Amino acid sequence: QVDESKEVESIVPSYACQRRTTLENHNTVFTDALSLLAENAELSDEDGRGVAFRRAAAVLKALHSPVTDLLQLRGLPCLGGHSLRVIKDVLENGASSEVEFTKQSERFKALKVLTGIFGVGAKTAERWIREGIHSLPQLQDSAHTLNRAQQAGLEHYDDLNQPVTKAEGDTIGEIVAKAVMSVLPGAQMTLIGGFRRGKLTGHDVDFLITHPEEGREVGLMPKVVSWLESKGFLLYQKTTRNSYLESKDGPARPSSNMDRFERCFSIFKLPEDAKQGTKQTETLTEDTPEDTCSLTTPSLVKDEGSESTKRANLKPWRAVRVDLVVSPISQFAFALLGWTGSKLFERELRRWAGHEKAMSLSSHALYDNTQSKYLRASSEEEIFAHLGLEYIPPSERNA
Ligand code: TTP
Ligand code: MN
Ligand code: MN
Ligand code: MN
Incomplete structure (x- = not known):
């Protein structure tokens, strides 16, 4: 039986972008433990350790059955001594003492x-x-x-820490689509981030906007934001302009992982029963008494049943984080791939490109260092092909 599982192990490739990782995870007991240690490392400015735990967790997410014995892990990539100790602890004691200690x-x-x-x-x-x-x-x-973002964050703390459902994401999608079509007919909007990967909940909703005619997308974001603001849909927004085309001699070689698209980090005011139509949506946003909720943060109130908590729960809307990104059509495939995630999948794609192919991948472009030229692509499939990777659809990028 050990031999059989060894057979299965040896076919797990070491880069997450070479693997198909669905949302079906047979090893949550281990991946939850490793993810918590990764999170703790990231919060403690120990990114290297964080990535190591993320990679270990991702390998276990890609397995098709639950791990029941350490022997099954022989030959698997990315499992360092620390991660193996954690897994061993969970196998033997039902929980990792390091994880429990950290949590507390x-x-x-x-x-x-x-x-x-x-x-x-x-x-x-x-x-x-x-x-x-x-x-x-x-x-x-x-x-x-506190700065403006933090003030908004504190004010909407409970809402923003409650997962966003796919249904809420879809409702927001309809609103954003309406805004986009109103300010630039012919523009296109795509759901990105976790929901594109098929997740049922998320911490925000992400959208990518483009126009089939290159250049028509310039200046689109401020117009979309104005439209949304005029209808009362935004509780907070910060728009960053595109800085990619500012260098005179065309797109510079991608150097940083941070992209430079025109983008907007926002907090939406989502009417709770928006399903009943836009008419109701607009009425609700008009007469929501803004100041009843802005003075109290529900979490600050110790008594759960207090008046302000009840009042906050009765408010006819909820705050939801929404990210908007605008890309020119020539970079759309790269933006789509770069913003679909998961974060580890993205990181692994760039590592694969750099280490295995001498290429630089960003959300704007793919540069071949050997040939000293950019490789064009109009679809994600073409980018995977340039990278010499089998195409992995969004639903299998949940590393
Ligand atoms: P997130 O919205 O942070 O993550 P998510 O959608 O995968 O998860 P959740 O459901 O919790 O929201 O980021 C979405 C993707 O966008 C992720 O792959 C990282 C990517 N991204 C940025 O967030 N910022 C950037 O500057 C770039 C280039 C990509
Ligand atoms: Mn499976
Ligand atoms: Mn997201
Ligand atoms: Mn996001």
Whole structure:
């Protein structure tokens, strides 16, 4: 039996972008443990350790049956000593002592609470924790002035920490599509991120917008945002303009992993019963009493049944994070691939390109360092082909 499983193990390739990873995970008990340690590492500015745990978890996600014995892991890639110890602990004791210890540590709990605020990253949270701020009430009592994003994040803390459903994503999609069509007929909008990979919930909803005629997409984002704002759909937005075409001699060689598309990080005000149609949607957004909710953050109130919590739950809308990205049609395939995720899948694609093919992949372009030229593509399939990889559809990129 061990030989049989060894057979299966030896066919797991080492890059996540070479594997088909569906949402069906037979090893959640292990991958949850490893993901928590990855998260803890990332929150502690230890990205290298974070990636190692993410890669180990991704290998287990790609297996077709539950791991029941350490021997089954022989020959599998990406499983370092630390990850193996965690798996062993779970196999023998039902849980990893390191994971349990981390979960209960004040530091981890504080990092989770504080980075749970939209606009607060690990560095900011770390700084606050050093000052003794471990909770939202402590943050509010502190003298810290929050930036606009953080203020919105705190104000809508509970909503933004509640998973977004596919149905909510679809409703938002209809609203965004209406905005896009109103300001630029002929423009196209595609669902990206986790929902494109088939996830049933997400932490936000992501959309990519383009126009089949190159150049027509320029300046589109501010118009879309104005339309949404005029209809009362936005609680917060920050638009960043495209910085990719600013170098005179065409697209520069992609150097950073950060892309430079025109984009908008926003918080949507989603009417709770938007399913009943746009008419109701617009009525609701008009007469929502903004100030009843803006002064209290439900989580700051200790008593769950308090008046303000009840009031907040009765509000006829909920806050949802939405990301919008605009790409010129010539870069659309790269943007689509780069924004579909998962994050580890993206990271592995770039690592594969660089290490195995001497190419640089970004969300804008693919550059062949050997031939010193850009490789064009108008579909994701073509990009995988350029990279010498078997095509992996979005639903199998859940590494
Ligand atoms: P997220 O929305 O953060 O992740 P997700 O949609 O996979 O998961 P969730 O359901 O929790 O929302 O990011 C979506 C993708 O966009 C992810 O692959 C990373 C990618 N991306 C950025 O977020 N920022 C960037 O600058 C680039 C280039 C890509
Ligand atoms: Mn399976
Ligand atoms: Mn997302
Ligand atoms: Mn996103």
